[in-house]
Amino acid sequence: MSSYRQDLPPAGGFExxxxxxxxxxxxxxxxxxxxxxxxxxxxxxxxxxxxNIERRELKREQTWARIHLVPLLIAEGDRAAYQDGQRTAAAESLIMKDVKGWKLGQSPYNTPGFRAPDRAL
Incomplete structure (x- = not known):
């Protein structure tokens, strides 16, 4: 017989x-x-x-703070205007001391209405 041997699967088969x-x-x-x-x-x-709620509350608080500060700011502005008027009157009396018939604080304008004083900030 021949020495030929057939290759077979292993016992139990392949995985x-x-x-x-x-x-x-x-x-x-x-x-x-x-x-x-x-x-x-x-x-x-x-x-x-x-x-949004926080921002709205901060805006409301800032608005009320400004509302409550308005009288203070107006008073400060009035005080500054008064002091400015006093300084202006003193300077005017010094400058116009030699002019006869000059009235201190008289407006140089011939207008019947009130004109607010001009102030440089």
């Missing part, structure tokens, strides 16, 4: 061929992402609302 793709998970699913985005947007809108 199964792995033909399935073995891919890892690609991250969270679409519903998880949608839920996360929804939660994040909800939190963001909540914080924007809180910021």
């Amino acid at each position: 199964a061929v792995k033909y399935k793709r073995n891919l890892p998970l690609r991250g969270p699913g679409a519903l998880v992402i949608l839920g996360g985005v929804t939660a994040l947007c909800t939190f963001g809108f909540y914080r924007v609302g809180l910021g």
Whole structure:
């Protein structure tokens, strides 16, 4: 006989061929992402609302502070105008001391109405 020997499978057979793709998970699913985005947007809108309330309160507080400061600022302006008028009268009396018939504080304009004094700030 011949020395030819046929190659046979091992006893118990070959192991199964792995033909399935073995891919890892690609991250969270679409519903998880949608839920996360929804939660994040909800939190963001909540914080924007809180910021709007805070900004509105600060604006109200600033408005009332300005309202309450108006009398003080008017009084300061009146005080500064009075002191400026006193300095102007002193300078006018010094400059016009040699002019006969000059009245101190008389307006050089011939207008019947009141004219507010001009002041440089």
